[in-house]
Amino acid sequence: MQKLISPDISPGSSTGTCFEFETVIPDARIDLALTLVDSAQCFHFARRGDAVVGVSMGSPVRLRQTPEGLRMSADAASAARWVRYLDLERDYDAVFEGCEGDPLLSDAARRLPGLRVLNQPPWEALLAFLLSSNNNVSRIRSLVLALSRAYGATLELGGETLYALPEPVALARAGEAALRALGCGYRAAYIARSARMVCEGFPLDELAFLPYEEARAQLLRLPGVGPKVADCVLLFGCGHSSAFPVDVWVERIMTAYYLPGLSRARVAERARALWGPYAGLRQQYLFHLARTGALPGLQTARKGGERA
DNA sequence: AGCCAGGTTTGGC
DNA sequence: GCCAAACATGGC
Numbered sequence: 001m002q003k004l005i006s007p008d009i010s011p012g013s014s015t016g017t018c019f020e021f022e023t024v025i026p027d028a029r030i031d032l033a034l035t036l037v038d039s040a041q042c043f044h045f046a047r048r049g050d051a052v053v054g055v056s057m058g059s060p061v062r063l064r065q066t067p068e069g070l071r072m073s074a075d076a077a078s079a080a081r082w083v084r085y086l087d088l089e090r091d092y093d094a095v096f097e098g099c100e101g102d103p104l105l106s107d108a109a110r111r112l113p114g115l116r117v118l119n120q121p122p123w124e125a126l127l128a129f130l131l132s133s134n135n136n137v138s139r140i141r142s143l144v145l146a147l148s149r150a151y152g153a154t155l156e157l158g159g160e161t162l163y164a165l166p167e168p169v170a171l172a173r174a175g176e177a178a179l180r181a182l183g184c185g186y187r188a189a190y191i192a193r194s195a196r197m198v199c200e201g202f203p204l205d206e207l208a209f210l211p212y213e214e215a216r217a218q219l220l221r222l223p224g225v226g227p228k229v230a231d232c233v234l235l236f237g238c239g240h241s242s243a244f245p246v247d248v249w250v251e252r253i254m255t256a257y258y259l260p261g262l263s264r265a266r267v268a269e270r271a272r273a274l275w276g277p278y279a280g281l282r283q284q285y286l287f288h289l290a291r292t293g294a295l296p297g298l299q300t301a302r303k304g305g306e307r308a
Numbered sequence: 309a310g311c312c313a314g315g316t317t318t319g320g321c
Numbered sequence: 322g323c324c325a326a327a328c329a330t331g332g333c
Contacts, residue, residue, distance in 0.1 A: 040314060129314080136313035139331060185329030190316080226316045247314040263323085287314070 020157070021076040028070035028088050031114025032063050035086070039288055041118050041236050043128055043141040044148065044165060053157065055148075055164045056124060057081050060157035073158065087116045095281045104257055108285040111294065117284050118236055122204045124165055125237025126222075129229045130191050131184065146182050147171070171195040190224025197222060208238040212272075215240060227265060235280040244271040244279045249290035252298045 032052045036045035045054035051064040061082055062073040074082055083089065092109075099105040120128075127147075131140050144165070151166035151174055171179065172195040179188035198204050202222070207215040215238060219230040227246075234243035246254070246268045254267045262270060272279045289295050 132313090133315035134313060134328080135315085135330080136332065138333095139313080142331090180329085183330065185331095186316095186327090187329080224316065228315060232314075245314070249314070291314075 020073055021079070023072045023074070023076075023079045024066075024069050025072065025083070025088065026069035028065075028086075029092070029114055030065075030070065030086055030088065030116050031112075032065060032070075034112065034114060034288075035116045035118065036063075039115060039284065040137050040140075040291070041284065042120060042124070043131075043137070043144045044124075048160075053160065053162065055152075055155055055162050056085060057121060058153075058164065060155045060162045062157055085119050087119055090116070092116070092281075095278050104253075104286070105282060108282075108289050112285055112288060115285060115288065117241070117281050119239055120237045122207060122233060122237040123168055123198065125233045126194065126198075126204065126219075126225075127165060127171075127191070129232040129236075130194060130224045131187055132232070133187065133224065133226075133229060135187075143183060147179075147184075150174075150182060168195040168198040172199045187224060190222075194222045194224055207234070208240070212240050212242060216243075227268060231268060231280075235283075241277050241281055242272050242275075242279045244268045244275075244283050245287075246271075247287070249298075250283060250287050253286050253290045253295065256298060 033047060036042065036052050036054065037047055042054075044056075045052050048062070051062050053060070053062045055061070057078060059074055059078040059081075061078070064071045070088075072079060072082060096105060096109040099109065128140065128144060131143050135143075145163070148163035148165050151170040153164040155162045155164060166174075171191055174192070176188045176192040179191055182188075184191060194202075203218065207218060210218070212234065215234055216230050219225050219233055220227070225233070231243040231245035234240035235245060244250075244267075246264050251264050251267055254271060255262060258274065259267050259270050271283070275282055290298055
């Protein structure tokens with residue numbers, strides 16, 4: 001069981017330009033690099049030695065695991081928001097409760113301790129996964145950085161310059177041509193148009209309070225958002241923990257082990273029914289195992305590829 | 309060099 | 322409804 005988190009907030013050495021505090025959270029069970037850098041839930045955090053740095057919710061943060069606990073350098077007002085962002089309040093033992101008889105899930109839980117599913121702001125997840133379609137992780141990452149440098153706020157943390165993700169209005173104003181020039185490819189139009197719709201009142205921040213089906217139907221109205229991207233935004237950006245994004249990897253793993261013979265759309269639907277509020281969280285564990293090649297039974301991605 | 313990438317859209321049955 | 326092809330771009 002996880003202990004209740006009681007952030008012990010104390011003023012730290014203020015090396016930066018703004019008010020910077022260090023918060024220590026004892027017993028925070030999170031693998032920072034795995035969750036923020038290697039898990040492909042977001043693409044805007046980076047390793048700095050044994051620390052991880054990034055920007056979200058308008059604030060920069062530096063995170064590091066130490067024997068005393070998770071050390072977080074951020075402005076004092078944002079510490080609680082980061083706890084939520086990192087999903088530290090959730091008991092991940094409960095996510096895998098009852099999986100003792102399931103070799104795959106219990107193996108996933110054992111092999112990936114400290115993997116958490118983020119609670120990003122909806123726009124952050126939307127932008128990231130608009131860029132993700134038919135794209136690879138390293139290029140998504142470089143595109144997110146390019147967009148942030150060009151259209152995001154410049155921030156400073158511990159002497160390092162960091163860039164916030166661009167706001168919708170900045171990308172709507174930038175327009176398709178400029179986004180294409182940055183390397184977004186055919187996604188430039190999707191991003192410019194979706195950003196404009198968000199500026200013009202698309203209820204992005206209300207999706208968290210709508211039932212899953214309604215929130216998903218809303219997202220599917222946005223250009224460049226299909227079933228997979230919608231589920232990523234719902235899971236990583238709207239707190240819909242039952243949302244079950246199905247990419248090629250998750251499709252393989254699910255049809256091989258749980259739902260043989262089903263189409264991609266049916267897999268998403270049936271997995272939610274199967275695992276309920278834990279579906280999306282479990283999906284993230286299985287996705288990571290599959291993507292990192294930890295499941296030798298699954299074929300590598302190949303067009304027209306055959307199944308075992 | 310060619311295949312692939314956390315897909316979506318469009319147009320054909 | 323389900324299927325195939327087109328879509329930009331760079332990493333490997």
